[in-house]
Amino acid sequence: MPTVAVAGAGIAGFAAAAALARRGFDVRIYERSQEPREFGAGIYLKENSLPVFDALGVGERIAERGVRIRAARIVDETETIIVNRDLGQERLLVALRADVHNLLREAAVEAGAELVTGRTVTGADPEGVLRLADGEEVRADLVIGADGVHSPVRDSLGLLRVRGMFGDGATRVVIPRTEADGPYSTEYWSGQHRVGVAPCAEDQTYVFIIGPESEERVGRLPLDREYWTEQFPHLKHVFDRVGDDVGVHHTHPYVECTSWTAGRVAVIGDAAHAQPPNFGQGAGVAIAAAWRMADILADASDITEGLTEWERQVRPGIDMVQRLTSIYDVAGYAWPAELAPVRASIFHDMSLHPAISPHWEYWWRGGVEVPQQEESAR
CATH class of the missing domain: 3.30.9.10 (D-Amino Acid Oxidase, subunit A, domain 2)
Known part of the structure; x- marks a missing residue:
């Protein structure tokens, strides 16, 4: 049974642990706090991440706890609705972030993952070693850095290209x-x-x-x-x-890496692609990427080659989501106030444009198409 060491017991870490444990991997999650918890109040879950909750067996539970949103709207300075997206054919769920975190934790533990708390990660080695602050070195077939914007795993491997704030x-x-x-x-x-x-x-x-x-x-x-x-x-x-x-x-963060992988090590979530939250996809793309990683590695004969293929498949889409949500962010805080009517007009026209609107909405969903009606109605 291949072994996995995950650094970080946040949403990305638990999603990766749950997905891999369900595929037969022996997973341990290392977390510096004694009791992992999530900050941030609420969270948006869309059609790229909700199928993962379904596959993990917790889809109905998160649907019961959250609220299904029927329309997404933007209202400008004149209190006029300039964007009004009907979501009747797709799922958008808003839930408490703590509920999402707890359900992913339950899914990981139920699948066989072990949570080890009170252990601080200081770095990793491409050969499959997770280094801890007390000097212990944990060897595993796969190491995952889900340890946030200031990821010690990522930084110890020299994978960071840009880390900044908007x-x-x-x-x-x-x-x-x-x-x-x-x-x-x-x-x-x-x-x-x-x-x-x-x-x-x-x-x-x-x-x-x-x-x-x-x-x-x-x-x-x-x-x-x-x-x-x-x-x-x-x-x-x-x-x-x-x-x-x-x-x-x-403050809204931004992280860009030269690579998401180094040998037997991968980074995921904010450690790999922190982004401003305008598309509601920071957690969503991480959850979807974690599931895809488990899919690919379950069939791979070599962990290193599997991770390379995983990044090749998932990174272009996440990069695009990150790029567009960043553009939206700058349009929010850097747009001259006296030109606010121009911004409102641009977004209104974009929302109705037959070519631009479907493209924008595709990435707003995390890079997935609208599902068939019978699927989205569940």
Whole structure:
């Protein structure tokens, strides 16, 4: 039975562990904290990642806990809906990030993966060695670095090309859901500021609040309700529901690697392709890539060759998602406020263009087509 050592017990790490364990690999996950948990409030799951949850046997459970979104909308500074995507033929689920993390953990453990906590990873070796802070070297047929933006695994192998931050950041919170919070994902624009609202559970709504990091009040915690109400007076009812004890704020990251693999080692998730969250695909593409890795390696006669083939297949699509969500990000915080009507017109026209719109939506879904109606209705 091939052995696997995974660095990091986040969403990407548990997804990889679950997928590989179900394929017969002997998997151990090494995590520095004593009790792994996820920060970030809510999460979007789309047609590239939801089939993985189905295949792992937890699709129904995440569907029960999350909310299926029926339309995705953008509202401009004049409170006009400029983009309105009907999602009746495809699945978009918004859920609590903690629920997604816990279900992937359960799927990994149920498949036979072992979680080892309180162990800090310091690096890796291409021959299949995971190095720990206490000096121990864990040897495995496959090593996976799912250890985040500042990945020690990636950096120890010299795989990093670019690691940086965009000029904006997001505060993410969960607030009490009201009857007015219908099954819609709505992003509101106001100059260089954006607010997204989407229900994520029966009684909870996910809110992401984005603005330029150059403005000190943007990243304040607790949330500066006065500041944000000045930007979005019509969303005062949303900001009033944000508690003083909730929320996390992060600057939008970017990671690009020379390669995602080195010998028997692969990096995945933010360690490989951290990106701004505008497409809701940071976790989604990692989950889909983890499943594809397990598919390829289960049939590969050589781990190193299998990893090379995996990167060849999955990287071009993820690179495109990363590129487009980055363009969207810059259009959000760097667009001159006085030209906001031009931006609204461009996005409105793009959403209706017969050539541009399907292409954009394809990558918004993570690089997959709309499934057949009977599949998306499940």
